[in-house]
Amino acid sequence: MRLLLTALLCLLTWPAPATPPPEPMLATSYREGVAVSSFLVSEKLDGVRARWDGRALWTRGGARIAAPTTFTRDWPTDPMDGEVWIARGRFDEVSALVRRINTDPQSWRSVRFMAFDLPAHPGPFDQRVARLRALVSAAGNVHLAMIPQQRFATPADLDAELARVVATGGEGLMLHRRDARYRPGRSDHLLKYKTHQDAEAQVVAHLPGKGKYEGMMGAVQVRTPEGRSFRLGSGFTDAQRAAPPPLGAWVTYRYSGLTSTGLPRFARFVRVREEVTPPDRTR
Numbered sequence: 001m002r003l004l005l006t007a008l009l010c011l012l013t014w015p016a017p018a019t020p021p022p023e024p025m026l027a028t029s030y031r032e033g034v035a036v037s038s039f040l041v042s043e044k045l046d047g048v049r050a051r052w053d054g055r056a057l058w059t060r061g062g063a064r065i066a067a068p069t070t071f072t073r074d075w076p077t078d079p080m081d082g083e084v085w086i087a088r089g090r091f092d093e094v095s096a097l098v099r100r101i102n103t104d105p106q107s108w109r110s111v112r113f114m115a116f117d118l119p120a121h122p123g124p125f126d127q128r129v130a131r132l133r134a135l136v137s138a139a140g141n142v143h144l145a146m147i148p149q150q151r152f153a154t155p156a157d158l159d160a161e162l163a164r165v166v167a168t169g170g171e172g173l174m175l176h177r178r179d180a181r182y183r184p185g186r187s188d189h190l191l192k193y194k195t196h197q198d199a200e201a202q203v204v205a206h207l208p209g210k211g212k213y214e215g216m217m218g219a220v221q222v223r224t225p226e227g228r229s230f231r232l233g234s235g236f237t238d239a240q241r242a243a244p245p246p247l248g249a250w251v252t253y254r255y256s257g258l259t260s261t262g263l264p265r266f267a268r269f270v271r272v273r274e275e276v277t278p279p280d281r282t283r
Contacts, residue, residue, distance in 0.1 A: 023184035024051070024060055024081060025117070030175060030193035036158050039175040040125060040149040044192060045114055046171050047085030048098050052113065054079055059098065068103040071111070071143045076135040082115035082147070088169040092271065108143070116147045116174075119182050125189075126178040149176075158193070166195055198254045199224065199264070200273060203245050207231065217244035220269075222251065228263060235269030245272045 049060045054077040057065040065084065086094045087110075097107060115136060118128045129149050136146045152158045162173050172194030180189035201222035209218030218241075219233030232253055236244070245251055250273040255264035 024049070025119070025182055025184060025190055026186045027174065027190040027192040028186055028188055029197070030173075030191040032155070034155075034175070034191065036152050036155050036175075038179070039151075039177050039191070040129065041152055041158065041161065042116060042147045042149050042174050042176070043165050043170050044172040044174045044194065045083045045085050045147065046088065046091045047083030047114065048091075048095055050082060050084045050098070050113065051119070052080040052082070052115075057084070057113070065098045066101050066103045068105040068108055070105045071108050071113075072141075074139045074141050075144055076139060078118055078131075078135060079120045080113075080115045080132070080135075081117040081119050082113050085112055085114045086110050095271075112143050112145050114145055114147045116149075117176075117182065121182065124179045124181055125176050128182070162193055162195070196254050196256055197264075198252055198270060200250050200252055201225075201230075201232070203247055203249045203251060204229070205247070206244055207233075209241060213241055216241040220244060220251070222253070230263045230267065232267055232269050234267075240269075249273070 050057050050065060051060070052058075052072075052075060057067050057072065059065060084094055084098055094111060097111065100107075115132055117125070118132050118135075121128045121131060123131075132146055136144055150161070152161060158173070158175075165171075165173060172192060175191040175193060177189040180187070183189070201224045203220045204223050205221035206217050207219040207221060208214075209216045216238070217236070219231045221229060222232050223229045232251070235253070252270040252273055253264065253267050254270050255267045257265045259265050
């Protein structure tokens with residue numbers, strides 16, 4: 001009975017969103033011919049995308065992130081879009097952390113919320129950046145930071161920045177049109193620029209391994225949201241082959257273009273998605 005009362009009390013005191021921000025603005029891919037000088041450019045971080053509603057942190061899928069009060073102390077009431085992030089190459093660590101119910105401040109000591117947008121602000125992106133910079137500075141909380149934004153004059157300058165970021169372990173770049181207002185769904189005003197492509201697919205079968213992988217998983221059969229099926233056999237550790245992603249799980253894979261039949265070329269497993277990405281609205 002005591003456990004039941006405790007659970008009910010938690011539900012009653014669980015903070016609801018103060019002013020839920022719009023659905024997230026989602027990127028399309030960079031392409032040749034884009035007017036680079038019309039965009040502000042930032043590094044694409046390998047964190048967990050999240051939104052701050054003015055009172056609490058939420059994942060893109062709508063799950064509350066149980067961050068300690070010290071983590072969000074003195075944050076602004078303005079809704080913010082950003083990434084819960086630790087450092088390059090530490091996605092698995094931060095992904096596991098945001099799924100915990102435990103709010104031990106020590107486990108969040110190295111984590112930051114890297115803000116990059118203000119979903120409820122009515123102005124163009126360059127105005128939102130200025131406002132966000134002021135809000136982050138006023139908060140004075142080491143866990144709240146802003147992803148730096150830069151301008152580049154030419155595609156060659158942009159390519160040089162991409163090469164620098166990738167060489168130091170980064171994923172790629174994000175380009176946000178300076179005069180664009182925040183709009184939910186896929187937008188040509190928000191672009192991602194990477195040396196490779198990635199996507200998601202659902203595991204539908206486990207295929208047995210051969211040779212050194214006999215008795216383990218050799219590959220997984222996956223199906224894309226569009227219904228295309230293919231095998232994903234590289235990128236797995238031995239531990240993942242011994243305990244493969246379960247049937248029905250969604251995984252992220254990396255690839256380099258498409259084959260003549262429309263399937264991903266050189267597809268490689270990256271990670272299991274702990275939270276299914278909600279469908280987005282295509283503008």
